[in-house]
Amino acid sequence: xxxxxxxxxxxxxxxxxxxxxxxxxxxxxxxxxxxxxxxxxxxxxxxxxxxxxxxxxxxxxxxxxxxxxxxxxxxxxxxxxxxxxxxxxxxxxxxxxxxxxxxxxxxxxxxxxxxxxxxxxxxxxxxxxxxxxxxxxxxxxxxxxxxxxxxxxxxxxxxxxxxxxxxxxxxxxxxxxxxxxxxxxxxxxxxxxxxxxxxxxxxxxxxxxxx
Amino acid sequence: xxxxxxxxxxxxxxxxxxxxxxxxxxxxxxxxxxxxxxxxxxxxxxxxxxxxxxxxxxxxxxxxxxxxxxxxxxxxxxxxxxxxxxxxxxxxxxxxxxxxxxxxxxxxxxxxxxxxxxxxxxxxxxxxxxxxxxxxxxxxxxxxxxxxxxxxxxxxxxxxxxxxxxxxxxxxxxxxxxxxxxxxxxxxxxxxxxxxxxxxxxxxxxxxxxxxxxxxxxxxxxxxxxxxxxxxxxxxxxxxxxxxxxxxxxxxxxxxxxxxxxxxxxxxxxxxxxxxxxxxxxxxxxxxxxxxxxxxxxxxxxxxxxxxxxxxxxxxxxxxxxxxxxxxxxxxxxxxxxxxxxxxxxxxxxxxxxxxxxxxxxxxxxxxxxxxxxxxxxxxxxxxxxxxxxxxxxxxxxxxxxxxxxxxxxxxxxxxxxxxxxxxxxxxxxxxxxxxxxxxxxxxxxxxxxxxxxxxxxx
Numbered sequence: 196x197x198x199x200x201x202x203x204x205x206x207x208x209x210x211x212x213x214x215x216x217x218x219x220x221x222x223x224x225x226x227x228x229x230x231x232x233x234x235x236x237x238x239x240x241x242x243x244x245x246x247x248x249x250x251x252x253x254x255x256x257x258x259x260x261x262x263x264x265x266x267x268x269x270x271x272x273x274x275x276x277x278x279x280x281x282x283x284x285x286x287x288x289x290x291x292x293x294x295x296x297x298x299x300x301x302x303x304x305x306x307x308x309x310x311x312x313x314x315x316x317x318x319x320x321x322x323x324x325x326x327x328x329x330x331x332x333x334x335x336x337x338x339x340x341x342x343x344x345x346x347x348x349x350x351x352x353x354x355x356x357x358x359x360x361x362x363x364x365x366x367x368x369x370x371x372x373x374x375x376x377x378x379x380x381x382x383x384x385x386x387x388x389x390x391x392x393x394x395x396x397x398x399x400x401x402x403x404x405x406x
Numbered sequence: 407x408x409x410x411x412x413x414x415x416x417x418x419x420x421x422x423x424x425x426x427x428x429x430x431x432x433x434x435x436x437x438x439x440x441x442x443x444x445x446x447x448x449x450x451x452x453x454x455x456x457x458x459x460x461x462x463x464x465x466x467x468x469x470x471x472x473x474x475x476x477x478x479x480x481x482x483x484x485x486x487x488x489x490x491x492x493x494x495x496x497x498x499x500x501x502x503x504x505x506x507x508x509x510x511x512x513x514x515x516x517x518x519x520x521x522x523x524x525x526x527x528x529x530x531x532x533x534x535x536x537x538x539x540x541x542x543x544x545x546x547x548x549x550x551x552x553x554x555x556x557x558x559x560x561x562x563x564x565x566x567x568x569x570x571x572x573x574x575x576x577x578x579x580x581x582x583x584x585x586x587x588x589x590x591x592x593x594x595x596x597x598x599x600x601x602x603x604x605x606x607x608x609x610x611x612x613x614x615x616x617x618x619x620x621x622x623x624x625x626x627x628x629x630x631x632x633x634x635x636x637x638x639x640x641x642x643x644x645x646x647x648x649x650x651x652x653x654x655x656x657x658x659x660x661x662x663x664x665x666x667x668x669x670x671x672x673x674x675x676x677x678x679x680x681x682x683x684x685x686x687x688x689x690x691x692x693x694x695x696x697x698x699x700x701x702x703x704x705x706x707x708x709x710x711x712x713x714x715x716x717x718x719x720x721x722x723x724x725x726x727x728x729x730x731x732x733x734x735x736x737x738x739x740x741x742x743x744x745x746x747x748x749x750x751x752x753x754x755x756x757x758x759x760x761x762x763x764x765x766x767x768x769x770x771x772x773x774x775x776x777x778x779x780x781x782x783x784x785x786x787x788x789x790x791x792x793x794x795x796x797x798x799x800x801x802x803x804x805x806x807x808x809x810x811x812x813x814x815x816x817x818x819x820x821x822x823x824x825x826x827x828x829x830x831x832x833x834x835x836x837x838x839x840x841x842x843x844x845x846x847x848x849x850x851x852x853x854x855x856x857x858x859x860x861x862x863x864x865x
Contacts, residue, residue: 309782324797326797332791334789344808350801351800352800353801
């Protein structure tokens with residue numbers, strides 16, 4: 196599947212991933228803007244490739260991936276941000292909440308081709324481990340062949356913050372409710388960036404089944 | 407081929423013995439026999455040779471296609487015996503060292519110099535103070551002769567001969583390197599230093615270093631190398647094993663400045679026990695291709711690993727370097743800071759691993775990689791891998807790739823500083839956090855080298 200975002204247009208795509216293997220490709224052309232949000236919240240194994248090519252000058256892409264896993268699921272997510280044209284911007288955020296024995300692996304590439312000067316690319320992966328048996332692997336890769344660029348990536352993996360839990364508990368909230376609130380908040384920050392409230396509700400509905 | 411390498415002189419070869427090119431069981435047996443080694447070491451070498459044949463070349467990393475294993479001398483011995491006084495060294499060897507400034511280093515009261523000329527350590531001096539404390543600082547061959555029991559106990563335990571193809575190669579033909587043993591509770595206040603040098607066309611150096619720091623001890627080891635230039639490709643494949651016992655601290659500093667035809671494929675690893683600290687400070691300036699990932703295996707509670715890495719890649723160079731931290735015990739911590747600069751078509755790659763094994767609860771790791779790309783022809787990559795099998799941990803990674811900031815440059819230019827000088831000031835500032843961790847003479851040399859490289863970048 197390849198979706199093209201035409202010149203000078205703006206498009207928001209919400210993609211729910213239902214399991215199995217799939218490749219999602221998006222081409223963002225001159226001065227086009229893509230806001231992509233994909234949600235992985237089904238109790239089945241998932242292996243997906245999300246490829247975003249910025250082929251025209253001034254193209255912009257914002258990519259958000261939200262993952263909630265339970266049981267003995269295996270979730271593999273591979274993302275590519277390919278900058279082929281100058282003055283392009285991409286911003287990626289993948290958030291995962293992992294329960295039980297879920298095995299999650301994320302690998303993502305930012306590739307900046309020699310022609311793509313003045314690229315601004317960002318890639319972030321945040322993983323929340325909610326069970327001692329959950330496993331996370333994070334492989335964020337940068338391949339930069341142009342020089343006048345700004346590319347940054349970050350990755351964090353950990354459990355819910357004890358300080359934040361303590362704060363909530365000191366307000367009379369039970370530990371399990373407090374944990375639940377923190378997990379919802381973890382996703383909420385990303386969901387809020389989508390302007391359409393109907394889309395927001397749709398995303399919450401899928402995620403809340405799992406968390 | 408245009409070579410501007412500063413130390414690109416070489417002396418006529420004058421060797422007592424030079425084995426034939428290429429590698430087979432005969433060469434390995436000859437090396438072992440000539441060194442009069444115990445049987446177990448000979449068997450270790452032969453087993454490793456089999457593993458070397460068996461292992462494939464790594465498919466990741468840099469281009470290793472230029473190495474012809476049949477076109478390398480695996481053993482050369484420049485002099486028959488080790489001399490302990492500077493004056494006793496053969497003149498041409500002394501001359502070579504003069505040019506890279508070893509006597510100056512001596513003047514600076516360095517605690518001990520063990521200088522490697524080709525495959526064997528020919529010169530060493532140990533201050534009596536060290537010996538009195540029971541500290542052993544020998545070349546590896548002497549170490550094996552004088553302390554066979556200690557060597558047998560630890561040799562190949564941190565990096566097994568079959569770890570990778572190049573570790574296997576080193577295990578079968580190793581020669582030279584250092585053996586350091588620090589007894590319980592002893593602090594070695596001055597850094598131990600060894601100089602390495604390759605001086606035969608197509609000569610591979612396969613030095614082997616083993617450092618053992620007993621409980622509560624401290625030692626800092628400094629390895630620096632600079633090699634004369636040759637038009638045929640050279641291979642350097644070392645193995646460094648370090649054992650950090652409970653509460654001990656070891657710092658290992660390397661500045662690598664091989665000429666740009668050398669393949670530098672090195673395996674360095676430390677095993678760190680309870681509350682021990684291992685620090686790798688790793689600078690890669692030279693070589694055609696470096697593949698080097700100093701590692702810490704944190705096996706005891708509260709063990710800590712720190713890696714500082716700096717890489718510079720100019721024309722035709724690829725620095726594929728990084729660091730690995732493997733957390734095997736609770737409350738272990740690691741920190742990796744990497745800075746790289748690519749220029750003139752050079753390529754720098756950070757390749758690293760943080761692995762949290764089951765049981766390593768409350769572990770913490772932080773990885774920071776910054777890269778500067780100075781022109782359009784150059785390339786920079788970041789390949790960090792984080793593999794986390796435990797919940798109660800905190801793992802952070804961040805990396806940034808950019809060019810020299812326009813605002814910074816503008817600020818300096820507006821103060822009347824020339825562009826080349828301004829750029830080199832910014833680059834020196836960029837690597838400052840690592841340079842300040844180096845011994846003074848190395849820091850001065852590194853700053854000067856970067857400056858020289860930067861000056862070459864204009865016009």
